[in-house]
Amino acid sequence: MSKHKDSSEHRGSKRKKPKSDGACEVTKGRVRAHFLDGETGPWAKKLAAGPSAEETSAAAPAPDEQTALPSPRLGPDYSAPSSIDIVADPVLHAISTRRSISKLDPETPNDSDLRELIHAVSSVADHKGLKPWRFIIIRGEDRIRLGAALDEAGGVHRKSGEINEKPLRAELLLALVAAPQDNPKVPEWEQHATAAGAGHLLELALWQAGWGVMWRSGNLTNEPAVRRLHRLKDKELLMGWLYIGAVPERYRQRMVNSTRPLPDPEQFLDTL
Ligand SMILES: Cc1cc2nc3c(=O)[nH]c(=O)nc-3n(C[C@H](O)[C@H](O)[C@H](O)COP(=O)(O)O)c2cc1C
Numbered sequence: 001m002s003k004h005k006d007s008s009e010h011r012g013s014k015r016k017k018p019k020s021d022g023a024c025e026v027t028k029g030r031v032r033a034h035f036l037d038g039e040t041g042p043w044a045k046k047l048a049a050g051p052s053a054e055e056t057s058a059a060a061p062a063p064d065e066q067t068a069l070p071s072p073r074l075g076p077d078y079s080a081p082s083s084i085d086i087v088a089d090p091v092l093h094a095i096s097t098r099r100s101i102s103k104l105d106p107e108t109p110n111d112s113d114l115r116e117l118i119h120a121v122s123s124v125a126d127h128k129g130l131k132p133w134r135f136i137i138i139r140g141e142d143r144i145r146l147g148a149a150l151d152e153a154g155g156v157h158r159k160s161g162e163i164n165e166k167p168l169r170a171e172l173l174l175a176l177v178a179a180p181q182d183n184p185k186v187p188e189w190e191q192h193a194t195a196a197g198a199g200h201l202l203e204l205a206l207w208q209a210g211w212g213v214m215w216r217s218g219n220l221t222n223e224p225a226v227r228r229l230h231r232l233k234d235k236e237l238l239m240g241w242l243y244i245g246a247v248p249e250r251y252r253q254r255m256v257n258s259t260r261p262l263p264d265p266e267q268f269l270d271t272l
Pocket of ligand 1: 099100101214215216217218239240
């Protein structure tokens with residue numbers, strides 16, 4: 001049951017009403033459903049058995065009761081249980097089970113599928129909305145051109161009729177280009193972070209849509225011959241290629257029957 005009968009209190013009354021169009025209404029409806037289901041969002045924490053923040057601060061000693069000595073570094077406080085369920089929540093489940101697939105079957109998403117997935121990942125966090133990223137679709141013979149550019153960059157000379165087969169490891173490659181804009185408030189590294197975020201989100205989106213992906217790069221990625229092939233501008237950076245295809249059946253079976261343990265999350269979390 002919805003815990004919020006009227007969401008307007010959460011949206012702020014002064015916000016401009018967006019122009020009504022079909023796609024916008026669908027998206028808005030989905031976002032509302034997501035946040036109003038009562039199981040997701042900060043209020044879900046109240047469902048956890050632990051005391052509320054107010055209760056905790058009420059129980060804490062008053063400042064004059066506290067010792068004057070500097071307090072020891074305590075690290076994160078895990079005493080209150082979490083209401084987050086990474087198995088039941090479909091998004092968290094997809095994130096936590098994602099894995100790279102190095103050997104892919106030939107079927108690939110079509111370009112319309114790619115456009116939809118890009119549509120989804122364009123929500124990536126992006127300071128000032130500079131959109132400093134794009135993908136280049138590489139299929140068919142273009143993969144052979146990429147192999148030739150990599151050979152040229154690496155000074156590799158092959159016998160007549162031989163080609164660099166590395167880009168042929170998948171039928172579809174998406175080159176990720178970081179395309180930083182000049183902006184006094186957003187340094188280049190932030191824009192690279194956004195581009196990398198788009199790459200990770202797209203890997204995840206493809207995975208969730210049932211496709212296999214592996215992000216690959218290498219020492220030659222930004223060598224002149226390779227940059228030329230991708231028609232990069234001076235400040236642009238090639239961030240590698242997502243190799244995309246179908247997940248082989250034998251691999252799918254393996255994933256059904258076995259799970260890969262995730263690293264201990266505590267190593268990634270600390271306090272000042
Ligand atoms: C920017 C970037 C470039 C990568 N380049 C390569 C690469 O050239 N070769 C490779 O074996 N793995 C590369 N990886 C790592 C794989 O994509 C993959 O993450 C790794 O094999 C671990 O598998 P997992 O994603 O299932 O944890 C790269 C990852 C990133 C983010």
